[in-house]
Amino acid sequence: MTLHPAVAPFAPLLGTWRGKGAGEYPSIAPFEYTEELVFEAVHPSKPVIAYRHKTARCLDGAPLHSETGFLRPGVVCHWAVAQSTGVAEASVGSWAPDEGVLLLSSSSLGGADKVVAVERQYTVRDGQLSYVISMATTSSPLLPHLRASLTRDTC
């Protein structure tokens, strides 16, 4: 698909990515998960990238978390994502194409009980998409919560 000019610089992010991740936080036991993550251009006429992600338990594939929303690319990127926990996350950030790094910091977390800030760093390098998602809560400062390393689906 032809990419909207605003989307084209973000081409390295686009695709269906699969792999494994791990979670940790002071208030929970560490855990692992499998994941499918998609960044997808919506339409050549739209400066919008659709995002969706779902994770599952390694043991039996039972669904864990899911998220879905949109990245609006630009010098300043805007991120609107709904989480299956009921959190509506708005973030702003930037894409550094030379480093392959998308960095997003939350400006609003509607519907959140305890989470007060989320920071996401997605890095595309050597054919892999890796991320670190950090979280601050009413009782913890900003700490890494989720890390994953995913490979693009080439089917």
Place this chain on the structure above:
Amino acid sequence: MTLHPAVAPFAPLLGTWRGKGAGEYPSIAPFEYTEELVFEAVHPSKPVIAYRHKTARCLDGAPLHSETGFLRPGVVCHWAVAQSTGVAEASVGSWAPDEGVLLLSSSSLGGADKVVAVERQYTVRDGQLSYVISMATTSSPLLPHLRASLTRDTC
């Protein structure tokens, strides 16, 4: 699919719905659109309903707006939805099964420039899903913005 007990009372909403809608607001010219709207149970183990909606121009099918997110059913329903405009909407509301009415009022509109409140009323009656979405902005009080009447896809 077996429905989670929290999802079961919302069964009348579930499905893929298609039809036409119309938009109006003091600041814009009236317009019409075609629409596909989905309410879908995520998994029997999850008290979550996935929601997605996309609209297109009647003339040529060019994409207009899209939204995606989750409804967490309960006596108090929680709604987290990302809009392709970059707005992350968190709402709370209620489902009246006898009337077939889901009513949602925004508690947070992250990433919004001008919109300060959104109210959604979805009604399932006589095999149709109709809705009225009202909006307040920095320059207008809460006024109806979008109305549609959709039919469930039976394929």
